[in-house]
Amino acid sequence: MKKSILSLTSAVLFVFSTNAQKVEFEEYNLDNGMHVILHQDNSAPVVTTSVMYHVGAKDEQPDRTGMAHFFEHLLFEGTQNIGKGEWFKIVSSNGGRNNANTTDDRTYYYEIFPSNKLELGLWMESERLLHPIIKQGGVDTQNEVVKEEKRLRVDNQPYSRFLEYVKVNMFKKHPYKGTTIGKMKHLDDATLKEFLAFNKKFYVPNNATLVVAGDIDVNATKKMIQDYFGPIPRGENIIRTNIKEDPITEQMNAKGYDPNIQIPAVMAAYRTPSMKTRDSRILDMISSYLSSGKSSVMYKKLVDTKKMALQAGAINLSQEDYGTYILYALPQGETKLKDLVKEIDEEIVTLQSDLISEKNYQKLQNKFENNFVNSNSSVEGVANSLARYNVLYGDTNLINTEIDIYRSITKEEIREVAKKYLNPNQRLILEYLPEKK
Structure with missing residues (x-):
């Protein structure tokens, strides 16, 4: 009986292995340092455009926690060519959906469109990078949005703070000791100049990876990427400090x-x-x-x-x-x-x-x-x-x-x-x- 069970297990493993198709992709860099990854899958008329920025809560100043997560919200406010409050309307009216999320290590934005709207997705992400509007009014609006999110997800949710307590005790030096949502006072105290500086430092093509996956023509997609992202100026190189924790030697x-x-x-x-x-x-x-x-x-x-x-x-x-x-x-x-x-x-x-x-x-x-x-x-x-x-x-x-x-x-x-x-x-x-x- 045991031999039969093991044989069945091996068969299941074989089925999983043979069903796991290799993901083919092509990657390259634009002259401005943006990394591009393309994956063609023509099985359904759907395409995902996404950009991951190598910035998260660990990149914030100790007295300005919550900045990375705040930007996840702030950069939906609009651009020079997308009006305030229009971002989600444009996406939904073109049969798409989109979202973003932030961790301690990175921030990720994405849109999922019918494949004939690929150019729209690329344009919108290039707008977020090249022409964001960061003004005090938008900062004030999103400040209230983030506070409401904190009230719903942290302040009023059972067991929602256990990770906060774990991290603040586990890490003494490394910024992992903080939370992604940060302290509201830090966001209240932040000036518009500081928000602009954060954007200028981290939201640059050489700190971003663009992924286009789905029903695409590779050559046509490359041309669109070059047209929309190629002219964006490279930012200054980001210098990261590798902060080491002392070993834990007693409970x-x-x-x-x-x-x-x-x-x-x-x-x-x-x-x-x-x-x-x-x-x-x-x-x-x-x-x-x-x-x-x-x-x-x-x-x-x-x-x-x-x-x-x-x-x-x-x-x-x-x-x-x-x-x-x-x-x-x-x-x-x-x-x-x-x-x-x-x-x-x-x-x-x-x-x-x-x-x-x-x-x-x-x-x-x-x-x-x-x-x-x-x-x-x-x-x-x-x-x-x-x-x-x-x-x-x-x-x-x-x-x-x-x-x-x-x-x-x-x-x-x-x-x-x-x-x-x-x-x-x-x-x-x-x-x-x-x-x-």
Whole structure:
């Protein structure tokens, strides 16, 4: 019976591998330093135009947090040729949709149009880069928008501040200690001159990667890109400071408070290496093993079997400079937070001592194969992946080869990486508690 199960697993892996088509792309630089990536997929009359800027919350001044996220909003205000409030109307009236998002490491804008509107998408993104209107009125408008977003997503959402508390305790020097949305006072205090300076520094072609993916004619697309983006002046080179954190050598303990919760939580957080490392990918696998789905190790133990927790899981927050690995649980009934930590630690010690079973190892491989196929199943997903791998990893072809790294990870490596990073003297224990109003 066991042999039959393994044979079936191998067959599933083979199907995933054969269905995972190689993503063909072409990349080159414009004279102004903008990096361009083209992916042709004529299977549907759809095209994605996107631009990823290598600027995020970590690039802000300590007393001006929230700038990168603020610009994500501000640069929809309009341009010299797109009126205030017209951006979204133009997109929707032409059968498209668009959005943007910001992390600690980058800011990403994209439009998805019928393929006969490709030129419109390119023009709009070139307008955002070349002719943005940054005036006090727009700053004031978006300031209120960001404040409302913070109220909805952070101030009034249960458990929404746990990452904020983890990061501020985990990082002492690196700007990852802040939040992407930043402090509202910093945005209130920022002058128009500072907003203009931020735009001039980071929103330049040599800090941007343009991706066009979908139903395109490559030669015609190249000409349009040259026409719309080629004349944009190159910006000054951006000098980045590589800020190093001191190693964590003894357990840190902290508390965080949330007025929106009644049930506390506990987090064990560990500082881990850059997402570009092999170890970070192994931690992805460990996270999946411990907490992906109701059949995962931690959920079955703490929630189903012992009924000590309402929820339990693991998060591998992979970022460009460092990662943060978080194990968490919410107690059920009279369970103490320290008892949840004890149970979590027992599971980690088992992982550090014994190899995971062949069955669980094959389940992990299947999951990552499935994730790989799904991430490249649409031109929208492909565009995002191409931009991300280029900007944050410096290797666009990881869209095709990163899965090989996961395939090559062994059970022995999983054990050794757990030993290397997930130790009590290398962590933060955060008690996340209800705040009495």
